[in-house]
Amino acid sequence: MERIISNQNARVKAWAKLATKKGRQENHTYLLDGLHLVEEAVKAGAKFHAIMATEKQMADYLPNVPHGVPAFEISEEVAKHIAGTNTPQGIFAEISLPEKTFDPSYVHDGAWLLLDKIQDPGNVGTLVRTADAAGFKGVVLGAGTADAFAPKVVRAMQGSQFHLEVLNGDLSEWVAALATNNLPVYGSQLNEKAKSYRDVEPSTQFGLIVGNEGQGMSAELAEKTTANLYIPIQGQAESLNVAIAGGILMFSLALGN
Amino acid sequence: MERIISNQNARVKAWAKLATKKGRQENHTYLLDGLHLVEEAVKAGAKFHAIMATEKQMADYLPNVPHGVPAFEISEEVAKHIAGTNTPQGIFAEISLPEKTFDPSYVHDGAWLLLDKIQDPGNVGTLVRTADAAGFKGVVLGAGTADAFAPKVVRAMQGSQFHLEVLNGDLSEWVAALATNNLPVYGSQLNEKAKSYRDVEPSTQFGLIVGNEGQGMSAELAEKTTANLYIPIQGQAESLNVAIAGGILMFSLALGN
Structure with a gap:
């Protein structure tokens, strides 16, 4: 050797x-x-x-x-x-690197997590690991999101990239494909006027968008969702870490959790 | 100047x-x-x-x-x-540094998060921030947990130390005080034989223990809880990040979320 x-x-x-x-x-x-x-x-x-x-x-x-x-x-x-x-x-x-690519039309199978400009590698990796644990089919990384195979992302994924699909994609196309398939796509917003995540029935086929640590998801995507969900904050914290918010939403929305 | x-x-x-x-x-x-x-x-x-x-x-x-x-x-x-x-x-x-100290007997007021040997400063800070958002009264850091005022913890808390109590304590004493007050204390375990967190009614006064990233909570504490809770894993991930698991449990157990 x-x-x-x-x-x-x-x-x-x-x-x-x-x-x-x-x-x-x-x-x-x-x-x-x-x-x-x-x-x-x-x-x-x-x-x-x-x-x-x-x-x-x-x-x-x-x-x-x-x-x-x-x-x-x-x-x-x-x-x-x-x-x-x-x-x-x-x-x-x-x-x-994985060679398999998915057309957004594949979205009819299972639950998909869409990452809109998530910048912190630890957050991206933890979101992928959590999507795996919640039984999601895959995670789509939109433009501006940390690269899925950067060292800190790989560390935080803990091998989940081998269990579910992790791919780059145009989130607008994915949202459009979900709509074409009559499947719900949920956004997430720090907005008390948005719908409480508690009021959504768990299901098996849907899309969930989580957005940038500081700015949240883009307004353009928020306009195209079935509903934008809010996690009610009881204390004085201004917001939740995006991976925590994503984890709460994924485990609440995906049937079986 | x-x-x-x-x-x-x-x-x-x-x-x-x-x-x-x-x-x-x-x-x-x-x-x-x-x-x-x-x-x-x-x-x-x-x-x-x-x-x-x-x-x-x-x-x-x-x-x-x-x-x-x-x-x-x-x-x-x-x-x-x-x-x-x-x-x-x-x-x-x-x-x-905060001077206020709490006797474990204070545990009758509100929900308390107990951290058993959580080593990663980012996890400790994120758990404190999430406990704040979930309306918890305080977080008790047991022996072996990263120091609450270390720079990386302070960064991840995002100011939540000003909104709820953050203190060091002997977790055995806190668990005993909860029992003395007839209040439930929930452990968390990666064990399919444990109780699903979904089967616990939300409430306002309880203790929740989350444990070390690799080893989980100590066996000694797990024996003294009212119930040890499990988050069912649907995919192939072996576990959840401890801050994610803590977030899902806190938002599920605390009434109002």
Whole structure:
């Protein structure tokens, strides 16, 4: 097995570049950091380009490296460099970005979460993880939303990208497709005049839009929804974190929760 | 007004030390970063020790500096140093840590959130903010939970510490006090044999325990609860983020939401 100890190594430079959107788009791959994600990717049949691990981690994992996948032993220094953190677990994989694309007409199957300019990577990842737990079919990331395969998003998703569809899309097209299929699409607003989320019957097929941390969802989308929902605030907080609001709405709206 | 441009200035060193628990405990103060938090503190009648702002921010805010509070103009460099981030807004305050303490016997009034070893500062802050929005009376931070006045917690609370009680406490004592008052205390568990949160009638007086990100709540506390609640997971996610789970439970259990 090749052993890599220098951050100047060409492969290391290429892996480190996957922290940027440009790097991921050029390579059509992204990085998984940690054993849990690597195992989830194996289970999901993801296309592996490489598995990299420190000496200790590789000793444990080597028997599980999928057939034909190049494995590299890396130094602790290299592990920190490609992780971009000081305390990585020490096992990584480079896997293909998902190739499957969905036409908005696919929206007739299941519940879909639409993200309108959600900027914080932790919020995006947590929303995807929560949509998975709530049994949603997929998450559509509209323009201006943090990239689904950025390191902090991948960390917060905790492998949920292998369980439901995570894709980029034009939210106006998705909202239009929901309407064409006579399916409800709910917006979310910090507006006491909007409809309380408690007054919506749970169902299995719908769209839910959550919007930007500061500005909320765009006015243009809010005009096109079936209803815009409000979570009544009892205390003096001015708002809820968008991932919390999304979690409350998803678990309330999706039948079965 | 004193102008401070060096990170070696004694005041700057003292402010920077407030990023540590030791520094906060020695001074009995903590730092607010950003106009929104400074305004919330003024509104709440917090005890101010200093207001620090860059030239531009001070020009805007000076007329609002409370009477008798020392104001300092600081350089951009100093602002970054005491914020510990590269893009601070440029206005800060040093205020007293809350002095009010609550006996667990106070638990008969309202709903209380009990945090059992929640380690991530963002989760702690978001849980406090969400408890505020759900109309809770207070949040008790048990041993092993991130400090309530650490910079990342303060950022995520978004001023909710001025709206509800945020205090350290022995969770066993709080659980015992709830029992003594014949009030329910709900635990939360990732256990399908636990009771579904949907089966609990909303109420106004109760305790809710949420536990560590990896291990959940301690077995010792779980034995002492009225019931341990479970959020059914519909998809393939293994769990919910603790702040999301806490948010769903708080909004479901507290009457009025």
